[in-house]
Amino acid sequence: MTVNKHWKTFPDSKQIKASCPSKIYAEANGYYQDVVKDAWISKDVINVAIETYGEDISVELRDKHGEVGGSCDCHDSKMGYWCWHVIAAMLHVADNMDKLKEEHDIQMESVDYFMSHVSHKKILNFVSKQLKKDPNFYNLFVEHLRLQNVHLPRNYTRMLNSLYSNTKTQDVTFEDIFEIAREERNAGDHIEAARAYSSIAEHIITTIKDAQDDYGYYKDCAIEAIENLTDSVIRAEMSSDTKKQYIKYVFERATNPVYRAYWPYYVESLKTICTEEEDMSHWMSLTQSNPKTGDPQQLASMQAFILEDAGRWDDAADALLPYYANDADTCRYFVSILKRTDDKRAIRDARRVVNAFPTDSQILDEALPIFVNARDEYQQILRYLFEATGDWKYFFKLKKISSDWSLTLDTIYNNLMATAPERSVQIYVKEGMHQKAIDSLETLDNHDMYATYLPKLAKKSPIRYFELYGRTIQRFTKSKTGKDHYLKVMRHLENIQTIPVSEEMFAKFIKSLKTNNTNRRILIKMLKEI
Ligand SMILES: [Zn+2]
Structure with a gap:
């Protein structure tokens, strides 16, 4: 009562x-x-x-x-x-x-x-309507429940929109919102900071996406906002359950076509905020339940990352298997996972990789260790990598394991003659096979090549080197006229003069050069000064 x-x-x-x-x-x-x-x-x-x-x-x-x-x-x-x-x-x-x-x-x-017989929702509904209608009731309510110091949460979207519409003719600056976010962070309210940062990124990506951005200002702001969002979520030290909504939020952006240009940043964010096993399994369930909008390759990459984190290398490789051939980045990721699987599987899939990217030196280099126990392929890849890059580490590794080194050298030589003839001489020089090196110079028959290898090879067989080089100089001299050309000839003569042959041989060579070019008066004059 x-x-x-x-x-x-x-x-x-x-x-x-x-x-x-x-x-x-x-x-x-x-x-x-x-x-x-x-x-x-x-x-x-x-x-x-x-x-x-x-x-x-x-x-x-x-x-x-x-x-x-x-x-x-x-x-x-x-x-x-x-x-x-x-x-x-x-x-x-x-x-x-x-x-x-x-x-x-x-x-x-x-x-x-x-x-006691009406649902809370109905009561709240009625109270809410009454509060809007009746100022006395509103005041009584605020006073009684001590709500005087409670404020509406900031509406960042509205703030950003007004920022944009107020400055149509100027460049938009997000410093104000960044400033608010920084203040919230300094005050320890990381959830509020996360809300501000996510709004900035969303606003740039979805609203001012088409604005002129020659200096990448907007893009930088969006990236900075995403990184700070990540940081705020980490700092907030929230429970797994609370974190779920952030994982979902970031995941939805990391898979939404509208955000495509920013996917890598959102994916990076996911990789950072998913610190616990529970976070990872929530992320995994999102990749499995969503897929209507998500890009299958993007989702597979995420799954591979999660499986890899759990040490499930085979499953991670399986996730990427349908996509590794699509692009070099995915392939490199695939290779890095293969290295952790057992030999048999690794070699099987690494062969597919080599077939898909037979000329990608970076991928081949990364896949190389997988083939250590598959001798023939290992040698083939080493040889290819040396031929393609000129990096001697492949050459010496190959030499160490080659079962028939001279045959391998011949193969390299022939391949280089077809693709990079100037390097074919190098392999014989490196091997100390000087006569072979001079043989290949003779095949190339080029005055500049003789000049290049002169310091290393001329002393090994001076008379032969002099004759061969001299022959190309003769031909080069005749190929053009003019003072500039003759100056080049003179530089070759200075080179060839350093070869230790008899003075008589050199004199004979100069003499024949004069005899062959009697009508080139400027040249004759230059030759007299030697
Ligand atoms: Zn009355």
Whole structure:
């Protein structure tokens, strides 16, 4: 039973009569039983509804510390005159006080009863509507629940949009929002910071995507925002359950076509925020449940990463198997995983890799260790890598394991003659096979090549080298005219002069050069100075 602490006492008709002019009392006393239609208590107020001459009048009686005060909304009352309605209301209440109190108590009880039988949602709905309609109720609510210092969360999207529309003609700057985010971080509110950073990235990627961005300013801002979002999630040290929503958020962007240009950054974010086994398995379940929008290769790469993290190398390789041939990056990733699988499987799939990228030195180099136990292929790849890159480490590795080195050398030589003839001489020089080297120079028959290898080879067989080089100089001299050309000839003569042959042989050579070019007067003049 709810007991109202008000209305413990109410004046009786005698006291009422004494409190007003007798004329008013007489009128009220004469009519009140006919005109009072309803009365009810709500706390310290008793509302009384009166109908007279077809007019609805409401009277409120207030309990002010045991004294009754009345007000009426009729015309007379508003003009400041005594009206008989208040007295009529009081007479009615004095007659019916017990009944009114009982009704009030029943009503309070039924409110409690209703509240316990209505869903919270319905109650909240009603309260929310009432709060918007009734300022008094709103104030009462805020005061009672001590909500004075609670503020609406910042609407970053709205802020960003207004930033954009206010500065149509200027470059947009995100410093203000970044600043807010930094402040939230410094204040230790990492969730709020994460919210700000994610809004910046989203805004740039989805709203101002087509803006002119010659200097990459927007892109840099978006990347910075994504990285800071990651950082905030880590700093927030949230529970696995809370983190799930962030993993989902980032995953959705890492697979959404609209965000494609930023996928690598969101993927990087996922790799960073998924620190626990539970995070990883949540990420995995997302890759398995989504796939309508996701790119299958993108999802497979994510799965491979998660499986790899769990040490499930074979499964990781299986995930990538359908996609490794699509691009070099995926292939390199595939190879790095293959290295962790057992030999037999690794070699089997590495062969596929070599077939898919037979000329990609970087991929071949990474796949190379897998073939250590598959001798022929190992040698083939080493040979190819040396031929393609000229890196001597492959050459010496190959020499170490080659079963028939001279045959291998011949093969390399022939291949280089076809693709990079100037390097074919090198392999014989490196091997100390000087006659073979000079043989290949003879095959190449080029004056510049003789000049290049002169310091290394001329002393090994001076007369032969002199004759061969001399022959190409003769031919080169005749190939053109003009002073510039002759200056080049002179440089070759300075070179060939360093070969230790007899003075007589050199003199004979110069003489024949003169005899063959008698009509080139400038050249003859230059030759005389030697
Ligand atoms: Zn009145």
